[in-house]
Amino acid sequence: MSDKPAKYYVTTPIYYVNDQPHIGHAYTTILADVLASYHRLLDVPTWFLTGTDEHGQKVQQAAEKNGITPQQQCDQTVIRFQELWKRLEISNDDFIRTTEERHKKIVQNVLQELYDRDEIYRAEYEGWYCVGCERFFMEKDLVDGNCPECGKKVDAIQESNYFFRMSKYQEWLIDYIETHPEFIQPAFRANETLGFLKSKELQDLCISRPKSRLAWGIDLPFDPDFVTYVWFDALLNYITAIGYGSDDDMFKKWWPCSCHLIGKDILTTHTVYWPTMLKAMGVEQPQSVFAHGWWLTGRTKMSKSLGNVVNPMEMIDRYGVDAFRYFLIAEMTLGQDASFTEEAFVKRYNADLANDLGNVANRVLNMISRYCDGKMPAAAAADAGFDTALDDALWQDAVAVAEEIAPMIANMKLDGSVGLVLSAVRKINVYLQERAPWSLAKQEGSEAEVAHCLYTAAECLRVCAALLYPVMPEKMAALRTALGMADAKPHLGKLAEFGVLVPGSEISQPGALFPRIELEKKEEKPVEQPKKEKAPKQKEKPSADGLITFDQVMNVKLKTAVVLEAEKIDGADKLLKLQVDLGDEKRQLVAGIALHYKPEELIGKTIVVVANLKPAKLRGVESQGMLLAASMADELRLVTIDGGIGPGALVK
Ligand code: MSP
Numbered sequence: 001m002s003d004k005p006a007k008y009y010v011t012t013p014i015y016y017v018n019d020q021p022h023i024g025h026a027y028t029t030i031l032a033d034v035l036a037s038y039h040r041l042l043d044v045p046t047w048f049l050t051g052t053d054e055h056g057q058k059v060q061q062a063a064e065k066n067g068i069t070p071q072q073q074c075d076q077t078v079i080r081f082q083e084l085w086k087r088l089e090i091s092n093d094d095f096i097r098t099t100e101e102r103h104k105k106i107v108q109n110v111l112q113e114l115y116d117r118d119e120i121y122r123a124e125y126e127g128w129y130c131v132g133c134e135r136f137f138m139e140k141d142l143v144d145g146n147c148p149e150c151g152k153k154v155d156a157i158q159e160s161n162y163f164f165r166m167s168k169y170q171e172w173l174i175d176y177i178e179t180h181p182e183f184i185q186p187a188f189r190a191n192e193t194l195g196f197l198k199s200k201e202l203q204d205l206c207i208s209r210p211k212s213r214l215a216w217g218i219d220l221p222f223d224p225d226f227v228t229y230v231w232f233d234a235l236l237n238y239i240t241a242i243g244y245g246s247d248d249d250m251f252k253k254w255w256p257c258s259c260h261l262i263g264k265d266i267l268t269t270h271t272v273y274w275p276t277m278l279k280a281m282g283v284e285q286p287q288s289v290f291a292h293g294w295w296l297t298g299r300t301k302m303s304k305s306l307g308n309v310v311n312p313m314e315m316i317d318r319y320g321v322d323a324f325r326y327f328l329i330a331e332m333t334l335g336q337d338a339s340f341t342e343e344a345f346v347k348r349y350n351a352d353l354a355n356d357l358g359n360v361a362n363r364v365l366n367m368i369s370r371y372c373d374g375k376m377p378a379a380a381a382a383d384a385g386f387d388t389a390l391d392d393a394l395w396q397d398a399v400a401v402a403e404e405i406a407p408m409i410a411n412m413k414l415d416g417s418v419g420l421v422l423s424a425v426r427k428i429n430v431y432l433q434e435r436a437p438w439s440l441a442k443q444e445g446s447e448a449e450v451a452h453c454l455y456t457a458a459e460c461l462r463v464c465a466a467l468l469y470p471v472m473p474e475k476m477a478a479l480r481t482a483l484g485m486a487d488a489k490p491h492l493g494k495l496a497e498f499g500v501l502v503p504g505s506e507i508s509q510p511g512a513l514f515p516r517i518e519l520e521k522k523e524e525k526p527v528e529q530p531k532k533e534k535a536p537k538q539k540e541k542p543s544a545d546g547l548i549t550f551d552q553v554m555n556v557k558l559k560t561a562v563v564l565e566a567e568k569i570d571g572a573d574k575l576l577k578l579q580v581d582l583g584d585e586k587r588q589l590v591a592g593i594a595l596h597y598k599p600e601e602l603i604g605k606t607i608v609v610v611a612n613l614k615p616a617k618l619r620g621v622e623s624q625g626m627l628l629a630a631s632m633a634d635e636l637r638l639v640t641i642d643g644g645i646g647p648g649a650l651v652k
Contacts, residue, residue: 004043004044007043008036008044008258009254011032014096017053020080021312025312026312029050031292032261034329034337034470035261036093037470041470041489051094051096052096053234055230056216058132078097087321088311103233106246109238111207114281115221123160125206128152129155130155162208162497164204164207165204167203167644173276176199176275177271180285183285184267184291185289186291188562205276218233232273257286258289260274263291263292264294292332293586296339310431315345322475326352326472327345327349329418334414335413354516355516356426360428360457363432371437372450374507376458380451380452382446391452398460401420401424418468425464437450437454457502459501466492510526558608560649561608561627563578563580572594573588573594577590580647584648588622589627605640607638609628610627
């Protein structure tokens with residue numbers, strides 16, 4: 001195992017208490033749980049915090065509508081999250097609610113201290129406010145007069161307010177991000193924040209709301225006519241919950257945070273507001289902020305109005321908690337968007353869990369029952385008198401996987417690490433085919449060899465079950481019990497020692513760990529496309545003079561995209577297959593550039609893509625768009641973007 005951290009403190013965003021928990025909330029929380037569990041099993045002191053963000057206009061409005069107090073509204077809705085986390089086997093050490101005294105008191109202390117030090121001042125404000133995002137915007141920030149974050153209508157606002165002197169930290173923050181590459185991850189998100197910081201003057205942050213407009217918040221200690229802006233209040237949860245200003249020992253033990261997990265939607269608040277707030281308070285920065293991508297339904301953004309939001313409770317009821325956790329971790333490459341469809345879920349479940357892992361576990365356990373009287377067999381001595389090359393190779397493979405996992409998890413390659421364990425599982429299946437203990441068992445005097453073979457397979461299965469335990473705690477605990485292990489939880493530090501399973505211990509049959517799922521053919525319900533994303537109307541033909549109209553140009557949607565992966569296509573010398581990040585989705589492109597670029601040269605380049613081109617197949621491989629390139633004679637060069645702009649920007 002590679003170097004372990006001295007301690008591990010992981011957080012999720014605190015969720016708006018009014019929301020109905022959906023797959024996005026479930027994902028971040030499962031991800032934090034997997035990381036926390038993994039570190040605990042390595043004996044790293046670990047703290048895992050999640051919670052709810054309970055102040056703000058939406059709660060106040062919902063309470064008014066329901067004729068109850070905002071606190072009652074929160075108390076009723078917080079249960080949805082707490083129950084879901086219980087169902088999902090989330091092992092959080094604490095659950096903070098921003099309406100708790102322990103939080104409110106410290107938020108007020110921080111505000112008072114910053115006010116006393118003139119980090120907070122009062123001024124007149126005129127601008128635009130988005131209720132949905134609970135954020136202020138300047139006129140120039142609006143997109144078509146609407147909120148630049150969510151696209152919804154914004155309200156004009158003019159009022160007196162309190163401001164945090166965020167602008168004075170702009171240069172410091174740029175320098176901090178540039179000199180701490182691990183601070184914002186993945187790296188392209190750091191570039192996104194840097195692009196934002198370098199392209200405009202940072203404004204001071206409005207941190208109050210007049211009570212006349214919003215009463216549901218934490219009172220400013222120095223002006224009772226105002227409450228605290230919800231983000232200033234919410235971000236502080238990461239330190240109030242671990243004793244900042246109330247329990248120095250606890251705070252010193254856990255801070256700085258190892259990893260704030262967030263979705264890409266809240267990058268600015270976590271990589272601009274939060275670090276500048278901490279800087280003003282004189283508190284050390286968190287070690288990393290990791291922004292993951294979006295879960296999409298197919299290729300469409302999930303939204304209530306489209307009715308395509310995945311409800312985690314329904315998935316768990318249908319397929320079980322562990323299978324749901326497994327799918328989310330295996331399917332999303334951290335940092336990129338991922339697609340959730342029930343078909344993809346069932347396909348992966350049947351392939352990885354039913355056919356591979358479940359099948360291998362059943363085979364090993366059944367054969368131990370049949371050939372070894374249901375007791376764990378013993379490994380043979382070194383001079384066994386038979387060829388152990390295949391057994392040794394299988395074990396060495398399992399050890400190698402156990403060692404490779406640690407750096408992968410440290411680098412947040414969770415999908416890759418799960419994939420690696422599954423490849424080790426498949427190797428056990430191949431090994432059993434080659435070793436054929438059922439044939440060996442028919443040969444006289446081969447008991448020791450059969451025992452050695454099944455013991456080796458069981459030991460490798462033990463390693464795989466341990467490595468998958470953080471992702472599927474319930475099923476892997478059941479598998480360990482079935483293997484005759486007394487302790488349901490594995491110890492990841494001692495994985496690679498051969499001989500942990502105790503010969504002679506009773507094994508049991510856990511039943512089908514992952515029964516195959518037959519998906520009923522449902523009638524395809526066409527997913528409605530959001531209006532603004534509708535395909536452009538039929539293009540007009542170019543006029544006789546060969547000139548096109550402005551409208552025709554505007555019909556072509558050009559966007560920036562970052563190349564994530566590139567590979568050759570077998571049998572097509574000129575084509576490369578690219579996976580690109582288009583900001584809010586991942587796409588595959590096929591481009592005729594193989595004679596001009598090596599695949600590895602393309603990774604990380606920001607290119608320009610025609611984003612609304614109908615998908616087409618080239619040599620049987622789907623291309624979901626087209627990239628732009630300039631060519632002259634034999635030369636071809638890609639159109640690339642000159643830094644500072646991330647994926648998904650419109651090219652006009
Ligand atoms: N309350 C703020 C966070 C304050 S943190 C100091 C908030 N809450 S939220 O309820 O809107 O949750 C946001 C988080 O939910 C995202 O950052 C992300 O972690 C998760 N997701 C919500 N929808 C998502 C998807 N469709 N896909 C993946 N995760 C997304 O913002």
